[in-house]
Amino acid sequence: NAGVTQTPKFQVLKTGQSMTLQCAQDMNHNSMYWYRQDPGMGLRLIYYSASEGTTDKGEVPNGYNVSRLNKREFSLRLESAAPSQTSVYFCASSARPDRGAYEQYFGPGTRLTVT
Amino acid sequence: KNQVEQSPQSLIILEGKNCTLQCNYTVSPFSNLRWYKQDTGRGPVSLTIMTFSENTKSNGRYTATLDADTKQSSLHITASQLSDSASYICVVSGTGGGNKLTFGTGTQLKVEL
Numbered sequence: 001n002a003g004v005t006q007t008p009k010f011q012v013l014k015t016g017q018s019m020t021l022q023c024a025q026d027m028n029h030n031s032m033y034w035y036r037q038d039p040g041m042g043l044r045l046i047y048y049s050a051s052e053g054t055t056d057k058g059e060v061p062n063g064y065n066v067s068r069l070n071k072r073e074f075s076l077r078l079e080s081a082a083p084s085q086t087s088v089y090f091c092a093s094s095a096r097p098d099r100g101a102y103e104q105y106f107g108p109g110t111r112l113t114v115t
Numbered sequence: 116k117n118q119v120e121q122s123p124q125s126l127i128i129l130e131g132k133n134c135t136l137q138c139n140y141t142v143s144p145f146s147n148l149r150w151y152k153q154d155t156g157r158g159p160v161s162l163t164i165m166t167f168s169e170n171t172k173s174n175g176r177y178t179a180t181l182d183a184d185t186k187q188s189s190l191h192i193t194a195s196q197l198s199d200s201a202s203y204i205c206v207v208s209g210t211g212g213g214n215k216l217t218f219g220t221g222t223q224l225k226v227e228l
Binding site: 004040041042043044045090092103104105106107108109 | 119149156157158159160161164204216217218219220221
């Protein structure tokens with residue numbers, strides 16, 4: 001099993017450009033998440049999908065959109081990139097939403113720089 | 116506001132030595148507490164998850180403790196190895212629907228020869 005995979009690994013964008021970050025999991029998990037990690041700050045939740053067909057905003061959703069394409073795939077879209085979106089983005093998945101201490105499995109991350 | 120604070124911010128120890136990392140939280144109501152290890156350039160990997168009723172949980176050389184009354188947790192690493200060099204992140208989950216994880220900023224551990 002590959003676990004959680006993310007593409008691309010690295011990306012440089014100019015301000016105003018758009019892009020989609022891809023995430024896939026092969027663990028048959030119901031829930032998927034997108035986080036960003038910035039220096040000196042804990043991971044912050046952007047959006048999550050508790051189950052296929054549902055998505056909800058997290059702590060920092062502004063400037064992002066998501067699509068739960070199917071049970072395996074959850075994509076994050078930046079419509080008009082801004083320098084403040086320079087960050088490392090992590091996708092994660094879990095069997096269920098957080099009730100009952102279900103472990104979250106993280107992907108390797110996408111390092112995004114917006115100039 | 117829910118917060119998770121970790122100390123120290125960074126730590127350097129010699130290989131073979133033990134160390135203890137601290138985590139204080141104000142998340143309420145509390146569901147569970149997790150410790151993750153994050154190697155440089157990688158995603159976090161879970162070490163332990165403890166619920167309200169658990170005081171201690173071990174995973175090999177890693178032992179986590181939880182005092183839900185004082186809202187404190189610690190991660191003890193025994194007989195450290197070079198491969199333990201990483202950031203250790205404390206994460207606290209509140210109750211309720213969806214995802215309610217609050218992440219600490221991590222303790223950066225470096226193990227040297």
